[in-house]
Amino acid sequence: MENTKDLRLAVLIDADNIPYRLISGILEEIAKYGSPTFKRIYADWTKPHVAGWKAVLLDHAISPVQQYSYTTGKNSSDSAMIIDAMDILYTGRVDGFCIVSSDSDFTRLATRLREAGMKVFGMGEQKTPGAFRAACDKFIYIEILIKEEEEVLPKPARQKETTKKEKILNKTDKNLMNLLTTSINDLADENGWAFLGDLGNLLLKKRPDFDPRNYGYAKLLPLIKSLPGFEIDERDTGRKHVKLVYIRAK
8 A cells, every 4th residue: 555654553452362473573564554653452461361462562662451351251352442542533643543453343443433534454364354354444464474483494394485475365266366357457548558556556445455465475566477367568767677567457
């Protein structure tokens, strides 16, 4: 997603739904979209299942918010996150929100924040319900953020693993081909060419959870190059190492 400035972001994390070992990757990913102005994490910190988070909060300057579980089987942290999000919204001190959770309860919150003109980035597991993913401007699966250093592999296997730049979550299929083809046609000029940057933006508008990394590619262009049925035209701009890339469906 293209940004015209460094967005000020409120990062709100649901500790009950996100593993603490991924926090470094999560914050590195968020840094691509803006600067965290608020970093808060919500849980009932008296519960043992969130104990792992306590060791990493200080290192990443994340403020814990205590919310007691008054009812068994009900996540009381959700309401605390929603109330805080609305309080932060009305301060006028942020340009967007990053909601880190796999819980569909935040669907209405994401929708409301976008109605207020905020950029909303969602981060969660691939099992996150589609309604929440669709309510965000962009949704990132945390599975692709798993650090390679967490893997303990023999040297030959590790060398082989480095050829895979990203974790593959989805296989390329007919749905992906249709999404790319229709999006290119939506943007195409009279000769059928679509600018790659415009294509990436349109794909996110149609599918907020679209990310080339889900298919094992760091960028959109290598993903398209791996697929049949598309032509690529790299046009010189007159500046060294700067080219404009256009895509056309065959």
